[in-house]
Amino acid sequence: MTEFVQPVNQSISHFQLGSMNDVDNFDIDRLNSSLQYGDHHIIEDNTKKKERKKLKKKEEENEKRAQRQRQKEEKKARKQEEKQRKKSKNEQQLLSSKRILNTQFINKSKARIMMLDDTEEYLDLGKDDIGKILYTRVCDLIRLEEKDYFGLTFIDNENNRCWLDNDKRVRSQLKGVDSIFYFQVKFYPPEPALLQEDITRYQLCLQLRQDILSGKLPCSFVTYALLGSYTAQAELGDYSELDHGTTYDYLKELQFAPQQDEELLKRIHEQHKRHKGQPPNAADLHFLENAKKLAMYGVDIHPAQDSENVNINIGVSANGILIYRDKLRINRFAWPKILKISYKRKYFFIKLRPSDFDRYESTIGFKLPTYRAAKSLWKIAVEHHAFFRLRRPEEIRKRPVLPRFNSTFRYTGTYTYHQTRQLLLDRPNPDFERSLSKRMTRSLDVSGGETIRPLPRPQSVEPFFQIPILEHDENEHIPTAAYAHVKKKPERPPITPPRTPQPSIIREVKPKRPPPPADYANLPPEPPIRPAIHREISSTMNSDDALLAAIRLATDLDPNKQAEQIVMANS
Template sequence: MTEDKKSPKKAATRSSKNSTCTVVLLDGENIEIDIPKAAVGQVLFDRVCDHLDLLERDYFGLTYQDDKFWLNVEKKISKQKKSGAWVFEFAVKFYPPDPTQLQEHLTRFLVCLQIRRDILSGRLPCSFITHAMLGSYSVQADKGDYDPNEHGDGYDYIKDMPFAPNQTPEMLEKIAELHRQHKGQTPEEADLHFLENAKKLAMYGVDLHKAKDSEGVDIMLGVCASGLLVYRDKLRINRFVWPKILKISYKRNNFYIKIRPSDFERFESTIGFKLETHRLAKRLWKTCVEHHAFFRLREPEQPKNNAVFPRLGSKFRYSGRTFYQTKHNTALLDRNEPYFERVPQRATYHEKSRSMDERKFEFEKDYYIDMAKAKA
């Protein structure tokens, strides 16, 4: 009797030490995970990856808030998510330059789902024919071979599948036409063709940040595997590859890059950009730190007082595995391909539930869709 009376108190104590996290997966599914309130981000991230049976997890991360802040896996979640429900989204953080080379089909499938979301949100603009081609591979992967008895002569069988921000009957007709040409392709092969074409898009894997240049002109700064890109009036006007950047820093709401002199220059030069807030400047700085470390270093830089790159603005250092280490580790994977269920309706979930990532890129959608139309 004594134990029975005490057990509710113990249960209440245990419950008060835990918090329920809601995580939105790439196929639209919501999962709830209970973790200690004092847990660091790595605990939640590992639980999500375990749920997915995902081994190649270094390309992914968790975001929170409408403007897409990445959860720091080394810090306590309570120190980062200080108010509101603990709601996160699982997303691709580091886009592999050649996603077809990922070891497991599960990983490639998740990257496909991320790219579909990027296309639907307008983050990844495409021409008409590219929309149709990528859409046809998505249909092949989700619905299999075209069957006139099951699918009919028109495009009604895909009319409820979203492929583009502003898709038209003409686009659906083209997708259905191309789908007929993919007969015999397995879902794995269709995903590979999808990735092979998607990786060639100009905005593939580019993380965009609104800023102003030194003259106060609105620009977009894009961080990617190769370096930092600058866009103005829907066109890329500059590109700074990582080897050319000597140092990055931020101060208040200003973001700076120090550039290595060219063969015809004697001195280094510093270029500054202004962001809306100090917090956004720091987020851009951290994004650059992480992308540089992941794609350029063989192993993470150890914390030092005299670290060469980067130095100013914060003590933050990327401590996860690098691209080099990830490829080396995944080459050693030895297991049968994990089973996973493809859920087409949820995988292309768009109209009924706008994700945090889609809301964040509302501005970019209007900005870059025009650029895609101009190239078409």
């Protein structure tokens, strides 16, 4: 208050000094008003200070509130961050566990195998397993010993069918494609009767049935009916009216042709009746013997174009390379005529030997859709040539020190066709379950478990043996045949009495009789042997008389007149 009082006193003293000259003009009200004005200023300053203090307090409170909110938000953020960290840790742990599981799954996953009887099998597939390991597992699963005729195929990224290489890793060949494989026949044997086991012939029959249904193996109506009758005999057994009925309705469950009608089923029904008595393995053998005569049997078809960009098909078979146009064969290159087969980019080349009329070698080229198609065709041709033409597979060459730019692909099978015909399997034919009839088939064990292998080849379309059907009464008891495990009595050595010395006797040696001639079935009887006519020729007969005698023997005319005419003509 002293600060504000001092200027007021000074102003008053100054006012008094100035107003002392004129006392009349001195105004007391003015003085009071001036004093009141100074107090008003002082009050305003106090209120402003209070307001400022209040504003500061409010600001401080607001700042404190903001800090508290910030702290709360920070706490919430920290809690959220901790939760996220925990979640991330859990996720990382889950991912790590999944990665471990995935690595384990990759290291040992399952391969899906589609068999020829439309069944699916799942086998373990390791990360570093090669094709041969997987293929042997499939063959062991179905107990197949003649493995070289079959193989595994898969579909690549370009939707091409590729054969699994036995010497390479399976994972490297798939290249991201699902591990789905198809068990198929790779090399069709020219003589199916030479196969040693029934299960091998059965698998070949299944492949040929698929080829017929897919249109790969075209047939005529008669052939469809014949092959269908053998299929019905192998899968359904002997025809009987009690089990199958009097019509062909029992055949509608089976598919014999791409487009079958009632006429085909009637023909199959009629021929099925004739095959009564044939076991399943004999029906399979008849099926193969008739199927091998078809023109497209064992031909692997690849679409291509010739030099004039005309669409053709290149076929690879056991005999060579075939060229088809509009389902007709226009050219054939046998394996002995081919010197070299190669490919470059999309082109496939065949180098031929010079013929009798040519001096130089000739090369023929074909264009395929893609590079991989040309390479697969070349591989299939190389393997067919090695399997059917070589006596033994080529030895695996060591990797050279210097890199080579040509391909080292070779046939990787165990045996060739020449070796498989000479092998002898020492095991009995395994039991297997047929896909359609679901019944077990066994080979005919007639003599103490010894199997008859191979079966005799049929000489005609009709069955090569028939079991006679004997008529009997219904009340008559027919004993069932028993083949299994007949115990034989042990053979005892003969008891020989002690030998006594006997005088030496010279025995008469009798000549051995010649064996009787063999009786062959279905042969016409030989004509009777005519006795030879012995004619004596006199030493005094002239040459003309001898000529006349020969003419008389050759002709049945009157000897006098004919002889005169001939003599006159000669004279």
